[in-house]
Amino acid sequence: MKRIFGLSLATCALAAAAFAGSHANPALEGAVKARNAQMSVIAYHTGLLGGMAKGDVPYDAATAVAAAENLASAAAMKRAVLWIEGTEQGAVAGSRAKAEIWSDAAGFEEKAVALEAASSAMITAAGTDLDALRAAMADVGGSCGACHKAYRGPKN
Amino acid sequence: MRIWHGLLIALGLGVAGGLYITAPAPLDAGFASDHTADTEAGALVFAAAGCASCHTAPDGASEGPQVLAGGHAFASDFGTFYAPNISPDPASGIGAWDLPTFARAVTKGVSPDGAHYYPAFPYASYQNMTDADVADLFAYMQTLPASAQPNQPHDVGFPFNIRRGLGLWKVAFMPDGYVTPAPDDPVLARGRYLAEGLAHCAECHTPRNAVGALLTDQWMAGAPNPSGKGRVPNITPAALDWSESDLIEYFTSGFTPDYDSAGGEMVEVIENLSQLPEADRAALAAYVAALPPIPSP
Numbered sequence: 001m002k003r004i005f006g007l008s009l010a011t012c013a014l015a016a017a018a019f020a021g022s023h024a025n026p027a028l029e030g031a032v033k034a035r036n037a038q039m040s041v042i043a044y045h046t047g048l049l050g051g052m053a054k055g056d057v058p059y060d061a062a063t064a065v066a067a068a069e070n071l072a073s074a075a076a077m078k079r080a081v082l083w084i085e086g087t088e089q090g091a092v093a094g095s096r097a098k099a100e101i102w103s104d105a106a107g108f109e110e111k112a113v114a115l116e117a118a119s120s121a122m123i124t125a126a127g128t129d130l131d132a133l134r135a136a137m138a139d140v141g142g143s144c145g146a147c148h149k150a151y152r153g154p155k156n
Numbered sequence: 157m158r159i160w161h162g163l164l165i166a167l168g169l170g171v172a173g174g175l176y177i178t179a180p181a182p183l184d185a186g187f188a189s190d191h192t193a194d195t196e197a198g199a200l201v202f203a204a205a206g207c208a209s210c211h212t213a214p215d216g217a218s219e220g221p222q223v224l225a226g227g228h229a230f231a232s233d234f235g236t237f238y239a240p241n242i243s244p245d246p247a248s249g250i251g252a253w254d255l256p257t258f259a260r261a262v263t264k265g266v267s268p269d270g271a272h273y274y275p276a277f278p279y280a281s282y283q284n285m286t287d288a289d290v291a292d293l294f295a296y297m298q299t300l301p302a303s304a305q306p307n308q309p310h311d312v313g314f315p316f317n318i319r320r321g322l323g324l325w326k327v328a329f330m331p332d333g334y335v336t337p338a339p340d341d342p343v344l345a346r347g348r349y350l351a352e353g354l355a356h357c358a359e360c361h362t363p364r365n366a367v368g369a370l371l372t373d374q375w376m377a378g379a380p381n382p383s384g385k386g387r388v389p390n391i392t393p394a395a396l397d398w399s400e401s402d403l404i405e406y407f408t409s410g411f412t413p414d415y416d417s418a419g420g421e422m423v424e425v426i427e428n429l430s431q432l433p434e435a436d437r438a439a440l441a442a443y444v445a446a447l448p449p450i451p452s453p
Contacts, residue, residue, distance in 0.1 A: 046415045050415060053405060142430070144417035145410040145423040148417050155386065
C-alpha cells in the first residue's frame with residue numbers, strides 16, 4: 001500500500017512536471033508555498049513562546065500552551081504530500097529545500113520527527129512554568145537548526 | 157673580494173635573523189603547575205572553544221561522548237586543511253602530550269616537534285586563554301574516547317606549504333593579545349574573553365588580507381565565507397540591530413528575532429554556546445552589542 005502510495009506520488013510529480021514543460025509548475029509551486037506557509041506558522045508560534053522566553057512579554061501559561069499546541073500541530077503535518085520530489089532549490093522558485101531531503105530520506109525523517117518530539121514536549125513545558133518553557137525552547141530551536149543545517153540551502 | 161665577504165656576511169646574518177624570528181617560541185615547563193585541573197570546568201572550556209565543531213570526524217555520531225578523530229576538510233584560498241586527530245590516542249592523537257606541550261600547541265600554534273601550525277587552527281584567539289582554562293581543557297580532553305584514525309596531510313600549495321614561513325606570518329600578522337580595549341565592566345570583560353579568546357568569533361566574522369591576516373580595523377564587520385558560498389555576516393551594530401535579549405536567545409536556541417533558525421556553521425556554534433552558563437551567553441551578548449559599529453566592507 002505504502003509502495004503504491006509512493007509510486008502514485010512520484011507519478012503525480014512526474015505528471016505535474018511533464019504538464020508544466022519549461023514553465024512554472026503549479027502543483028510543485030503549490031507544495032513549496034504550502035511548506036513556506038507551514039514554516040511561517042511555526043515561526044509565528046515559536047515567536048510567541050520566544051517573546052516570553054526572552055522576557056520581552058510576561059509569561060502566561062494559557063497563551064504559551066495554545067501557542068505550543070499550534071506549533072506541535074504545524075510540526076506534525078504529513079510530510080508525504082508536502083515534501084514531494086522535484087521541489088528542491090533551483091527547481092521551484094521560493095524553495096530552499098536541498099536535494100538531500102530525497103536522497104537521504106531517512107535522515108530527513110529523523111530530523112523532522114525530532115521537531116515533532118520537541119514541539120510536543122513544549123506543550124507540557126509551556127504550561128509548567130517559565131523555566132521549563134525556556135529549556136524546551138532550546139530543544140525546539142536545536143531541532144530547527146539541525147534540520148536546516150543539513151537540508152536547507154543558502155538564502156540566495 | 158671584500159664586497160663579496162660583506163655580502164656573504166649580510167646574507168648569513170639575514171638567514172640567521174630569519175631563522176631566529178621564525179623559530180617557535182618555547183614555553184615554561186612549569187606551566188599552570190599551581191593549578192588543580194578540573195574536568196567539569198574543562199568541559200565548558202571545550203564547549204566555549206568549539207573544539208568539537210572542527211575536530212570530530214565528519215561522519216561521527218552526533219550522540220554520546222565526542223570522538224575527536226579529525227578528518228574534517230576546510231577549504232580556503234590557500235588549499236584544503238584537514239582537522240587533525242586530537243583524541244587521547246598516543247600515536248594518532250595527543251595522548252602522549254604533556255600539559256606544556258598542549259599549551260604551546262593551543263596558545264602559540266606550535267607542534268610538539270617545533271613546527272608552526274597553520275592559522276586555520278585559531279591559536280591567534282586561543283592565545284588569550286587563561287592558564288587555568290588551558291589546564292582544565294587538557295584534563296577534560298583526556299576523558300574523551302581515543303581514536304587511532306591516522307591524520308590526513310593538508311593539501312596546501314607553494315609557498316604556503318613552507319611551515320617555517322608561518323613563523324614570519326605570526327610575527328607580522330598575529331594580533332598581540334586582544335584587539336578591542338580592556339573594558340572596566342566585568343561582564344564585558346568576560347564577554348571579550350569568550351568572544352576574542354575561546355569562541356574565536358573573529359576568525360570567521362572578520363575579513364582577512366591576501367595572506368590570511370585578520371583586518372583588525374574591520375573587526376567583526378563580516379567576511380566572505382571561506383567555503384565560497386555567501387558571506388559571514390557583519391555582527392557589529394552597524395549591521396546587526398538585535399537587542400541583547402535577542403542575542404542571548406540566539407545563543408541559546410538559535411532563533412533569530414524573526415524566529416528563523418541559525419544556519420550553516422552557526423548551528424554548531426550554538427550547540428556549543430547553549431551548553432554554557434547563561435551568564436556567559438549574556439556576557440557574549442553584551443560584548444557583541446558593544447562592538448564598535450563598522451559598515452560592511
